[in-house]
Amino acid sequence: MVRVTTTGLIALFAMGLVALASAVIGSLGVRVVRSTSDFLVASRTVGAAANAGAISGEYLSAASFLGIAGLILRDGVDALWYPVGFTAGYLALVMFVAAPLRRSGAYTVPDFAEARLRSPVLRKVCTVFVVVIGWLYLLPQLQGAGLTVATVTGLPSWIGVVAAAVVVVATVVLGGMRSITFVQAFQYWLKLTALALPAVIALIFFLSDQRTFDRPAPPQFQENTTVDIRTDVVLEVAVPVSFTATGEVDGVQRVDSLVRWDVGTHTVEAPAKLDFPGGSPVPTTVGAPASDESWLTPFPDDRNDGLLATYSLIIALFLGTMGLPHVLVRFYTNPDGRAARRSAVVVLALLGGFYGVVTLLGALSRLYTPQLLVSGDTDAAVLLLPTAVLGSGWAGALLGGLVAAGAWAAFLSTSSGLVVSVAGVLSTDILGSSRVRDFRMSAVVAGAVPLGLSLAVTRLDFSEAVALVFAVAASTFCPLLVLGVWWRGLTAVGSIAGVLVGGLASAGAVAVSLSGFGGTGWVGVLLYRPALATVPAAFLTMVVVSRLTAKQRPADVDQVLLRLHAPERLGLTRDRLEERVKRASG
Amino acid sequence: MSTTGERSTGTVYEQVQASPEFADLRRRLRRFVFPMSVAFLAWYLAYVLLASYAPGFMAIKVLGNINIGLIIGLLQFVSTFAITTIYVRYANKHLDPAAEKIRQQIEGAE
Numbered sequence: 001m002v003r004v005t006t007t008g009l010i011a012l013f014a015m016g017l018v019a020l021a022s023a024v025i026g027s028l029g030v031r032v033v034r035s036t037s038d039f040l041v042a043s044r045t046v047g048a049a050a051n052a053g054a055i056s057g058e059y060l061s062a063a064s065f066l067g068i069a070g071l072i073l074r075d076g077v078d079a080l081w082y083p084v085g086f087t088a089g090y091l092a093l094v095m096f097v098a099a100p101l102r103r104s105g106a107y108t109v110p111d112f113a114e115a116r117l118r119s120p121v122l123r124k125v126c127t128v129f130v131v132v133i134g135w136l137y138l139l140p141q142l143q144g145a146g147l148t149v150a151t152v153t154g155l156p157s158w159i160g161v162v163a164a165a166v167v168v169v170a171t172v173v174l175g176g177m178r179s180i181t182f183v184q185a186f187q188y189w190l191k192l193t194a195l196a197l198p199a200v201i202a203l204i205f206f207l208s209d210q211r212t213f214d215r216p217a218p219p220q221f222q223e224n225t226t227v228d229i230r231t232d233v234v235l236e237v238a239v240p241v242s243f244t245a246t247g248e249v250d251g252v253q254r255v256d257s258l259v260r261w262d263v264g265t266h267t268v269e270a271p272a273k274l275d276f277p278g279g280s281p282v283p284t285t286v287g288a289p290a291s292d293e294s295w296l297t298p299f300p301d302d303r304n305d306g307l308l309a310t311y312s313l314i315i316a317l318f319l320g321t322m323g324l325p326h327v328l329v330r331f332y333t334n335p336d337g338r339a340a341r342r343s344a345v346v347v348l349a350l351l352g353g354f355y356g357v358v359t360l361l362g363a364l365s366r367l368y369t370p371q372l373l374v375s376g377d378t379d380a381a382v383l384l385l386p387t388a389v390l391g392s393g394w395a396g397a398l399l400g401g402l403v404a405a406g407a408w409a410a411f412l413s414t415s416s417g418l419v420v421s422v423a424g425v426l427s428t429d430i431l432g433s434s435r436v437r438d439f440r441m442s443a444v445v446a447g448a449v450p451l452g453l454s455l456a457v458t459r460l461d462f463s464e465a466v467a468l469v470f471a472v473a474a475s476t477f478c479p480l481l482v483l484g485v486w487w488r489g490l491t492a493v494g495s496i497a498g499v500l501v502g503g504l505a506s507a508g509a510v511a512v513s514l515s516g517f518g519g520t521g522w523v524g525v526l527l528y529r530p531a532l533a534t535v536p537a538a539f540l541t542m543v544v545v546s547r548l549t550a551k552q553r554p555a556d557v558d559q560v561l562l563r564l565h566a567p568e569r570l571g572l573t574r575d576r577l578e579e580r581v582k583r584a585s586g
Numbered sequence: 587m588s589t590t591g592e593r594s595t596g597t598v599y600e601q602v603q604a605s606p607e608f609a610d611l612r613r614r615l616r617r618f619v620f621p622m623s624v625a626f627l628a629w630y631l632a633y634v635l636l637a638s639y640a641p642g643f644m645a646i647k648v649l650g651n652i653n654i655g656l657i658i659g660l661l662q663f664v665s666t667f668a669i670t671t672i673y674v675r676y677a678n679k680h681l682d683p684a685a686e687k688i689r690q691q692i693e694g695a696e
Contacts, residue, residue: 077659084662088630091666095619095673297645298637298655307638314630338682341674348670352663359660486616565612566685 007387007397008153014405015148018190019167022412023174048339052346053185058326059090059347060191060354061137061414062144065407067462068355070378072362073369074288076295079362081310082463083355085317089470090351093322094344100485100564101328102340108325108421109477110429116484116564118554119492125499127429129476130325131446132507133469134422137324138450139457140465141415144379147459148407151380152400161454164408168415169447172423173440187409188350194406195357195382198399202364202389211367215292219370223278227371229268231458235283235374237261238290243280247272274374282370295366308532309525316471316531322481323473325425326417361385379462383407415447422446460514467529468510475502475534479542485564487543488557494546502538506530611684618676626669633658 004012064086071079106112110126113119142161149160218238229247241261245254248269265286268274276282289295299306321327365372365381368388372378386403390396426442427433460468476499483490483498509530519527526533554560637644637655644655 077656080659080662084630084659084666087663087666088626091626091670092623094670095623296653296656297641298634299641307634310634311631314627314634318627318630338678341677345667345670345674348667352667355663356660562608565615566608
């Protein structure tokens, strides 16, 4: 039986509170929001600022809350690309597709595909990719819940995974907290507070400290530190270090014996326990910058591969955001294009503020939780920082509870958005039904599959896992949406070919890379970060095949494009939507 | 009821579609959105290039631990925000009035 500490109990209580609150509010919002007209109704009551909070609240997931700080802790300035890319992707979404999609009256990619190209086959293909992208994106969310529970309480991580899945599916089935915009907005502010408070406190400690980051040496353990190794690690030692070890170290079984590591790489098999005396240098996992100085320098090791990988990452994040099923929908809660634009500016400010705080936390955790560099659990940095700075007394425990609650809010808001999107597509396109009962059944399926997956597969770093999903979204839905909105020559056959080429190539490349056949060099980089190759391939396929099948252009293409591009002030869109509402209710 | 509604707005669609003002509006939007995104992406990619081929420049210390690379990195957030603001200004200033004009013309014609 695992004994849970006071800190753990407080954190559990805080997480439970967040979960309970979402479930209760979900059950109060009886109306299941999953059609355009529902969003139209909501749009009359929601202001631009609240809506911006809701968009940010839903967008900031486990990858943002835990993952980015973890990557900053390990990779330093190179990891800045993740938050910059997440923000820029949002801008791309606003500029290219948000307004035309609002006007089309379609709020999912399959809806858009059908409205624009009149092809049931294309609709089916899009449906499959919405479900795949949604499930893959849910995976790191659930695993994030598992990591949070395991880190703050010491309970096994599957408890957190299962609990998160159950809470999310329950809230969606009960009515969906999505229907209430201000809950999402509240969750944004909860997430921001949960990170800003520890960041400010840690910063104060840091400023009254004599330590700096800028040393040619590796980071140091401040005091005697025990590191639990839970997965096998390969470590790089830049400065010789001595410690006490229990477990298999460099292939030799040890029990409480003194080990001295010389410069080079060393291996530790899980489970193991390493006790480092205070003041000793911190070995880091292979591939991460070993010294503080290289941590602050871009591409310390291989600049060619670094350049390629970063370019591909930027393309994936910049173009992938618009393909995420749960992000697009939110734009419907704006009353008109002007308000949508206004809330886009606020969203950008909110995202920037959030990522600024996360980056600061990641940097400070290099000083306060360096043991994570050894165990490889860098995603836990944000969770451990409060107790590392304030100690495990009441102050540390309360702050830790706040952070855990914020993390839980991050998983719940993003996951419920995803489950609603996937369930909506499953029930309308697979079951062909708009009954609430079928939607609820679909929600259970939408949550159960990623639950099974996240228990079965090994955990990747959250931001890395999310980046892979962005690559698939960028290679499938980005070309479809951008060409669909801006090019009248697009045909259904061209779209299907492009989505399939981009989707299969990107997903295939990632699968090959993850199964360990990737190798190194530029081929390996492109397999792991395929967007740089697969996005142009998808665009090209779409254009070429559309040109070859130019005769099959839909007859009403001009009318549809006009609808997409005529600004709201023409009054055309609103009339059309109102009409749909009337038809739906009458 | 709804069918007649569709048909009557259909003619409005055609009117608007044919008008040079609408073509102008689309052109304005396209002329802004695409060059802006290219410039924006180029600025990102330039940073990455600079980081790989001018590490000495990026490592110049400005204040304590803070080097030029870090400052430009954080500026990426600021630039993203700035571009959004510019876009919104442009839309409010140039796109909305153009749309307004088209609308008045349609209403005048009816």
